[in-house]
Amino acid sequence: MSRVxxxxxxxxxxxxxxxxEITAESAYLNRRELMAGLMGSALMGSMTSAEAAPSQIVDExxxxxxxxxxxxxxxxxxxxxxxxxTPYKHVTQYNNFYEFGTAKTDPAQRAQTLKPDPWRxxxxxxxxxxxxxxxxxxxxxxxxxxRIYRLRCVEAWSMVIPWVGFSLSELLKKAQPNSxxxxxxxxxxxxxxxxxxxxxxxxTIHWPYQEGxxxxxxxxxxxxxxxxxxxxxxxxQNGAPLRxxxxxKYGFKSIKSIVGITLQEKxxxxxxxxxxxxxxxxxxxxxxxxxxxxxxxxxxxxxPNSLLNPNxxxxxxxxxxxxEVAGLYSNIDLKTHF
Amino acid sequence: xxxxxxxxxxxxxxxxxxxxxxxxxxWRLYTDNLGPEPAKTLVISTGIWAVNFLVLTLAVTPAKKxxxxxxxxxxxxxxxxxxxxxxSLHLACYLLFILGADFQSIAQELTQxxxxxxxxxxxxxxxxxxxxxxxxxxxxCGKRWKYIHRSIYLIALLVVAHxxxxxxxxxxxxxxxxxxxISLLALRIWPLQIRK
Numbered sequence: 001m002s003r004v005x006x007x008x009x010x011x012x013x014x015x016x017x018x019x020x021e022i023t024a025e026s027a028y029l030n031r032r033e034l035m036a037g038l039m040g041s042a043l044m045g046s047m048t049s050a051e052a053a054p055s056q057i058v059d060e061x062x063x064x065x066x067x068x069x070x071x072x073x074x075x076x077x078x079x080x081x082x083x084x085x086t087p088y089k090h091v092t093q094y095n096n097f098y099e100f101g102t103a104k105t106d107p108a109q110r111a112q113t114l115k116p117d118p119w120r121x122x123x124x125x126x127x128x129x130x131x132x133x134x135x136x137x138x139x140x141x142x143x144x145x146x147r148i149y150r151l152r153c154v155e156a157w158s159m160v161i162p163w164v165g166f167s168l169s170e171l172l173k174k175a176q177p178n179s180x181x182x183x184x185x186x187x188x189x190x191x192x193x194x195x196x197x198x199x200x201x202x203x204t205i206h207w208p209y210q211e212g213x214x215x216x217x218x219x220x221x222x223x224x225x226x227x228x229x230x231x232x233x234x235x236x237q238n239g240a241p242l243r244x245x246x247x248x249k250y251g252f253k254s255i256k257s258i259v260g261i262t263l264q265e266k267x268x269x270x271x272x273x274x275x276x277x278x279x280x281x282x283x284x285x286x287x288x289x290x291x292x293x294x295x296x297x298x299x300x301x302x303x304p305n306s307l308l309n310p311n312x313x314x315x316x317x318x319x320x321x322x323x324e325v326a327g328l329y330s331n332i333d334l335k336t337h338f
Numbered sequence: 339x340x341x342x343x344x345x346x347x348x349x350x351x352x353x354x355x356x357x358x359x360x361x362x363x364x365w366r367l368y369t370d371n372l373g374p375e376p377a378k379t380l381v382i383s384t385g386i387w388a389v390n391f392l393v394l395t396l397a398v399t400p401a402k403k404x405x406x407x408x409x410x411x412x413x414x415x416x417x418x419x420x421x422x423x424x425x426s427l428h429l430a431c432y433l434l435f436i437l438g439a440d441f442q443s444i445a446q447e448l449t450q451x452x453x454x455x456x457x458x459x460x461x462x463x464x465x466x467x468x469x470x471x472x473x474x475x476x477x478x479c480g481k482r483w484k485y486i487h488r489s490i491y492l493i494a495l496l497v498v499a500h501x502x503x504x505x506x507x508x509x510x511x512x513x514x515x516x517x518x519x520i521s522l523l524a525l526r527i528w529p530l531q532i533r534k
Binding site: 086090094098102104105159202204205294295301304305308310 | 367373375434435438452508
């Protein structure tokens with residue numbers, strides 16, 4: 001490795017300040033970090049140490065290749081959202097990523113075994129330009145942008161997360177889908193060394209994790225592939241280096257650590273649907289009127305909450321993105337196609 | 339026997355050790371370190387510790403009869419009481435922080451979380467065992483005491499059902515605790531241990 005890294009300049013001066021950095025804790029802390037770096041820690045010492053305790057984000061700098069860090073730091077800022085962002089520590093320490101264990105805290109503790117660099121993604125099926133691409137080649141010519149999205153888990157909790165990514169449609173257009181491309185199938189990495197739970201005989205999921213979208217859903221501009229969050233490289237536990245984010249569907253549709261994208265004529269099998277078809281449909285659109293057989297979906301717990309305030313809010317149709325996406329489903333009954 | 343390992347001192351050590359999971363949870367609560375859903379963390383952790391103490395309590399007799407390990411035998415009651423202590427915390431945290439003390443919605447809760455059904459008789463029976471655990475209650479109950487306390491076997495089965503009912507992405511908890519509890523029950527009917 002011959003790359004020179006400077007420990008002093010923490011943020012390249014040319015990069016714009018991403019809105020998530022001005023809205024929440026993160027931001028304020030990032031800028032303070034920058035100031036401290038410029039002015040010298042001695043001068044800022046009292047200020048930084050006095051507020052050092054809650055500043056999770058300052059200490060966090062997920063590893064990743066420099067080209068990706070540069071690309072993420074020059075991402076186009078998001079449109080501001082009125083809802084409060086979920087703090088970085090919760091976004092990165094409360095995850096469902098069963099390849100690393102079923103407890104919410106498992107992925108943050110155990111995902112270090114994942115090696116997101118170098119990373120290859122195989123694009124295949126009904127496309128004119130199939131191929132096995134390195135991530136940097138895949139992202140060439142694609143500009144990143146920040147998207148602040150609500151994330152609604154099927155377990156009835158939700159967060160608000162500033163992702164950094166790009167519309168999936170941009171990638172698909174590069175691969176040039178042909179007329180047989182009716183669905184897009186996604187596959188997570190299958191590697192028992194990198195993803196220890198894939199060894200477990202006690203897991204109910206058949207690995208690798210698989211997800212899928214109808215082509216029109218996949219081409220919708222709100223549907224993104226994310227490579228970062230909070231202006232930083234995606235941490236392993238959040239699905240590094242490349243994950244899907246479909247904000248109007250339950251979180252389990254947003255498949256992590258993608259290695260395969262296949263365009264096809266048939267509707268692809270999806271992991272949770274295979275496991276419990278009566279509980280998890282192919283569509284999995286956020287819908288407060290269609291309950292999970294074992295619990296209501298009318299409300300959600302916006303995290304973080306506290307002991308005495310579970311912070312329960314009403315769940316919105318299509319997670320609040322109905323205006324943009326309801327048209328995709330005008331022909332189907334959402335009660336049967338849940 | 340070293341002085342610090344006499345029965346009286348063992349009682350102190352086991353008491354403090356048994357209390358540490360609760361203290362640890364209290365500390366994480368105080369320092370805001372229970373994650374974004376502190377109520378859920380509390381309910382799950384206290385539930386797991388209740389089951390751990392149930393396993394320990396049920397292991398005391400087989401340890402004595404089969405492995406001739408009688409060092410914990412005098413402390414069986416304390417282990418059982420800690421099982422009840424964590425089970426009560428588990429229930430209290432559920433009622434206060436998950437149900438939000440909204441007792442009217444309990445019927446709806448039972449349909450949505452049917453695994454709760456198995457846990458209610460388990461906690462009631464555990465409470466009965468806790469109430470009848472002091473020496474004078476033993477004398478008061480006479481012959482019936484033994485029968486009352488045999489309900490721990492039923493409690494174990496109810497707890498296995500409570501856990502197995504929640505299987506979602508992994509059989510791990512259900513299998514580990516199911517295996518432990520069922521084998522501890524099986525050891526009681528196993529012919530080998532009948533020799534006295």
